[in-house]
Amino acid sequence: MTIDSGGSPNGPAPGTPAFAVPESLVAHARRFYAAGEPPATPRVAATVLLLRPTADGETIEVYVIRRLAAMTFGGMYAFPGGGVDPSDSAATLDWSGPPASAWGDRLGLPPQAAQAVLCAAAREVFEEAGVLLAGPGPGTIVGDVSGADWEEARQALVERRISFADLLRERRLNLRSDLLLPWARWITPEFEPRRFDTYFFVALLPGGQRTRDVSGEADHTMWIRPADALARVDSGEIAMLPPTRVALAEIAACGGLAGLPAAASGRDVATPVLPRLELAPDGTARFLLG
Known part of the structure; x- marks a missing residue:
């Protein structure tokens, strides 16, 4: 990726999404490229768009969290998620x-790496939202x-006193990978000091x-309709990075929950x-995605 001070002579491809960029981020990018340092290696991560029907059943709500201001990408609304942990990679x-081999084909990863991404997705949504995508067996889901006992287990997981695999094993639960629909993959721009290669589910x-x-x-x-979240971003009331905004727009275009599996499959x-x-x-300046 480069910063073209004269603009692109050909311009973005027709229909390429573009997003305004804060001046502070432009200055940060200029400093990075002026220094001539290599970009950081992205850390593999996973994030989950938790959805539910609205009370009237007409549309969808999505769960979003605002990152603490002191964190990377702080102040931005995002979905629960985080980096793949070593315990995710070693999990049995x-x-x-x-199976992991099928997930590998779908995600473009070796089977063990794909399993680690799925494990991270389920673990992070439990750590950050208190939702557990697991059940006693195929087709079942824990209630x-x-x-208090579950909260104690969640805290132990957050503090890495127990692995996600051990937590499930102790509770005699299966990770329900079939509850996760793969949606997208984004890599943080090269000029960011902390970068992620994030799989969206x-x-x-x-x-x-x-x-x-x-x-x-x-x-x-908060739980919010995707269209309402996008309107609040456009008005400047809340802030989101491009991956979050694009995912919300794509989910909103599906209309309802019934259309999601078919949309995800393609x-x-x-x-x-x-x-x-x-x-x-x-x-x-603007971000271009195409």
């Missing part, structure tokens, strides 16, 4: 859904996990469970989106 756990909030504001990495959480989740920064002749 009971599994429901497509309410908001009790969509999951329906399991019946009998509820999200809880338990993430120590967030200062606000998506290319092995090829990453790598935003690039373009400066126009007038000095304004």
Whole structure:
């Protein structure tokens, strides 16, 4: 990726999404490229769009959290998620859904690496939202996990006193990989000091469970219709990075939950989106995704 101070002579491809960029980020990118240092290696990560039907059943709500201001990408609304942990890669756990080899084909990863991404997705959504995508066996899902004993287990997981695989094993539960629909893959721009190679998944909030504001990495959480979230971003009321905004727009275009499986099945989740920064002749900047 480069910063073109004269703008791209050909311009973006027709229909390429573009996003305004804060001046502070442009200055940061200029400093990075002026220094001539190599970009950081992205850390593999996973994030989950938790969805539920609205009370009237007409459309969808998505769960978002606002990252603490002191964190990387702080102040931005995002979905629960985080980096793949070493314990995710080494996990031996009971599994429901497509085998790791099938997930590898879908994500463009070796089977063990694909399993680690799925494990990270399920672990992070439990750590950050208190939702557990697991059940006693295929086709089953655990019920309410908001009790004191479950909270103790969640805290132990967050503090890495127990692995996610061990937690499931102790509770005699299978990870329900079939509850996760693969949606997208994004890589953080090259000029960022902390970069992630993030796989996005969509999951329906399991019946009998509820999200809880338990993430120590967030200062606000909410359920919101994708269209409403996008309107609030456009008005400047809340802030989101391009991957979050694009995912919300794509989910909104599906109309309802019924169309999501078909939409997910046709998506290319092995090829990453790598935003690039373009400066126009007038000095304004924007992210281009195509």
